[in-house]
Amino acid sequence: MADLQLAISEAVVRKLFVTARDNFAFSHSDSVDLGPFTVSYSAGVKLKNGDIDFQSNNTVLLKELDIVYDPLSVTFGLDIPRVCVGGFCIIPTPFGCALRAPRVCFFEDDPDVAATINLSGIITTEISGTCGMTLRFVPEAGAGTPDPWTALANGVSNEWRLHLVPGWLDIDLIDVADTVGNLIDQLIDALVDDVLSPLPGWARGIVKAILHGVTSIIRTILDIGDDIGEWLSNLFNVSLDLFSFVVDEVAKYFADKFALFAFPDPYPMLPAETSVLGPPLVPVLINIVQPAITVTDTELVLETSLGA
């Protein structure tokens, strides 16, 4: 039988969760070569909204925790097809073309172009899942001090830390803002104008006409179908693996980095006291032995034995 039993209400743990959520932030950048084009991105990730819900089976439900990608800038680089004139038939015959004009190209090589678009706040994903609660003992916290009283006085006692440990997490794409369609058009314009800007107006007209519709070509290269939201989701989810990366980071954050709360071991049952009659009294420290956590529908219960 435990010597000590401590209950924390679900409401209090919710507030602790909000603190943990608001302290989460990381940035990440990566690039990937997807054959016809390259993509590099730089993302800042934060958490918003979401809630936890205690379950009767010793688990905690993590509900609709929003991932905010802000800032999020994505740079696309691609080779657009060569822009050449000529190639038409000079001497047609009943059996085909006997002589064809040589092709002469406007550019030395395939034009490689790059343009960056700002997708900050455009994508909304959310995480849901099931978590357990665990207490972790951190023994090294008091290392280097002569005794537990000094460690406590210096704020470096050994600690028990309560972590929310995700069992499984799902990430869902909730929304891609409608404005993304305009952004993709802007991207394509930027890519094309980047290539053609040195040309005089008449030459730009020829090049764009020869390219058989630059927009459709770039859309083909980038493999953008009718649903831009789906394309963007696949890009980040499958090609760039950003969503999985975020899920891992969130899981590691709650499981390893940010404790919902912590308490020292040995625990100061009675605080230090000053005495006018004699020397000051040191705090009374009690060892925490085999603490255990239980989650019920309404509260979190901590039970432990106390040692000398």
Next chain:
Amino acid sequence: MALRIKQSIINATEFRSDGLGVLASIAWAAETVGRYRGTVRRGDAAVASFELEVDKGGAASQLDIDLNDLAGASLGGARAARRFQVASAEGQPAYVQFFVSDGPGGYQVVIEGAKANFDSRSLGPRDVFTTVLVRPGLYTMEHKPSGAKGEIAVERLEQSEKGYEPKAHQVRVTARGFDPPRLAIRGADGVVFAVEGGGAVRVRLAKPEPDEKQPPRRRLYPEALRIKGRAAGETSSKPVGKRPAKPR
């Protein structure tokens, strides 16, 4: 960004069969099997040479030779003459087509063989001179030595015209002149001259269509370009720039 636009294409306004440059080509109809020796000249100087073998009955009946490439290789120190092969199909001549992919151009080609010769300065009856006119405006075409003249109006190809397939327009050049003497084409179309009476053809941009208004240049460092507002006492003994003379 590794991107270089061939300015020679943008700036090309004259196309000559006797001085080949970008966006122009000459096809020699090689009707006799044999070995030939070719020389590429620019003005009085021979800038490259090559060997050509014309066979009978092969798959490749068209050979394209880039004179800019050939001259560049010679300048780069390549001493051995480049060798080319082409084969004529049944009942058809082999076509050896000379063109210029980049650079200032002005090339002439002379081919000498035991049974046939070719000189780009005076085309033969089955030879073909082709130009691709990309810049909108009014061009004049002229045949030498007859002095016959004609006009080509090139219409601007708009950016919105997606997927335009350039066309080839045929022009016969006879002793009586150009047939048709005037034609209207669109940017990037080709004009194919069949020079039946020999000689040379020149096409020149006589009246370019004014280009669309370019956006004003952004001045990044206005203070560096400032001429007015010079500090008091500061003098300059040299004029800045050259002011065009006023017409009288």
